[in-house]
Amino acid sequence: MTATSRRPPADDPRVTLDEELGVFEPIPPYPPRTEREAEFYSLGDGEMFINMGPQHPSTHGVLRVVMKLDGEKVVDLDPVLGYLHRGVEKLCENADYHQTISQVDPLEYVSSLFNEWAPVMAYEQLLDIEVPRRAEYIRVLSGELNRISSHALFMGWMALDLGGLTPILWSFIERDEIVEMLAALTGQRMLFNYFRIGGVNGDLNHDFMSRLGDWMTRATQQIESNLTLLNENEIFVRRMRGLGTIDSETALRMCWTGPNLRATGLPFDVRRAHPYSVYPELDFDIPTRAEGDCLARYLLRLDEIKQSLRIIDQCLDRMPDGPIMAKLPRLLRPRPGRAYAAVEGPRGQYAAYAISDGTDQPFRLRIHDPSFIHLQSVGLLVPGHLIADTIAVMASLDPIMGGVDK
Amino acid sequence: MxxxxxxxxxxxxxxxxxxxxxxxxxxxxxxxxxxxxxxxxxxxxxxxxxxxxxxxxxxxxxxxxxxxxxxxxxxxxxxxxxxxxxxxxxxxxxRVPSVTFLWKGAEWQEREAYDMFGIVFEGNRDLRRIYMPPDYTSFPLRKDFFLADDAARSPGAGVRHMEQVHVPRGAPPASAVRRIPG
CATH class of the missing domain: 3.30.460.80 (NADH:ubiquinone oxidoreductase Nqo5 subunit)
Known part of the structure; x- marks a missing residue:
């Protein structure tokens, strides 16, 4: 009997898990459908397949990677996605404009404010709304805080994936303070549901401001002291240097954005390349590094944290008075049209493309997620390295599976 | 502008x-x-x-x-x-030509569009489903694919299950499908 005939029909409810052909068998039980699949699933001399995931702790979620190995060297790999696919885009087409904000929240769940920001900006373009300046400043302020918390978590994860257990505990201290701060502002710790079409949900309050002021006085010093733990660790640095190197031209062809692209030397940042919100008024630098390896990607995020702190300082200085919401009807019916809006998230360009057909539900909402784009380059960076380095390279790209799988 | x-x-x-x-x-x-x-x-x-x-x-x-x-x-x-x-x-x-010859990074985005709409990108060397399981037959983001609990449209269209073949069997009346003018 062939493998294909033993497979039960797709909608058969009697599929049991103790079947011989497990769900996570590395070799798919059907003939290859594409050129690339045929090439990948044919073994050379002395090669073997091994499955990593989908429950592997270093895959940052539920990602399955089929690796073709020669000894301990990775020859090729094939990421298998979809274990976390929730069909957010379809759900958004069946929800009204306000409801979609809470639908897109859990995509990149460590930086939820950016998930909300892009669709909200696209809707505002569809509706031709001007957002009050105070709301814009609050968005930038909370967004930069979210960026710092995301980068802090990245640094901990990075070290954890290389086998160091301590840094993640330290970075969670950092993250927890910011998350508590944002909870005071938005009401929730993780999926904030804070941005609204035309403004934000709540004004700055005393609890938030006192926590923020408290944290800002020691933030720089505290982050620096956390960093010495890793940056001066010879094992860590030598492990990361020269690993997963990519040049800027290839990175552009792979559609990279964000810190990963800037680590190859291109100063592309959506906040400057295509300015939005009040970023043109704020003074900050775009750090870049020329090496394009894992260490550069890691160090670049540290530089970004410092720039974010500068932006937060300026926001607090210049925070204008005024309303935090534009005047809008409850039920939004934008004129038929299309709008594209992109923000610079902690992982890169996070964008939304919205189409309106004149009803109260978006006709189509496309979410462009940087994690998805970066993850596909793993197959380009890894071949030739060891299995343990695969994990390091993947961690340095900082993919969040919630965003990859939508 | x-x-x-x-x-x-x-x-x-x-x-x-x-x-x-x-x-x-x-x-x-x-x-x-x-x-x-x-x-x-x-x-x-x-x-x-x-x-x-x-x-x-x-x-x-x-x-x-x-x-x-x-x-x-x-x-x-x-x-x-x-x-x-x-x-x-x-x-x-x-059908549309693939742009992977300019941007290799478009490969997965084209796979996604294929998975969700059934658009075939000619020249993409790895055009298979990316989110949905490989034996899945329909294309979820097409406008004739109704959600099971989409009460406003599905009962009239006689839709019982989320998954349908390319064109639904009891093909929905034209008025049930949302359209935009181009």
Missing amino acids: DPVFRRRLEARLGSKLSGPVRQRHDTTEIRIAAADVTDVLRTLHDDPEFRFTFLADLAGVDTGTVMQVVYHLWSDVTPDWLRVIADGLSRDDP
């Missing part, structure tokens, strides 16, 4: 454009036929007066009447996003 850029587009791509160059807010929009995708995108990418080296997004769209593939590009020659719409793909057999 960047009127200079619009005139430059019209001068360089004039014959390839189907319809006028539209501009709104910070976006310039052009429409082309599916057959011209390779030519137009290569021109935009390589020509020193355009330099659109950065593919910001690639999305499939089902308008209810036709399929479209929408590219968003960025370049340092204009402050606008450039939206290129490959228009008029048939809903029964949507």
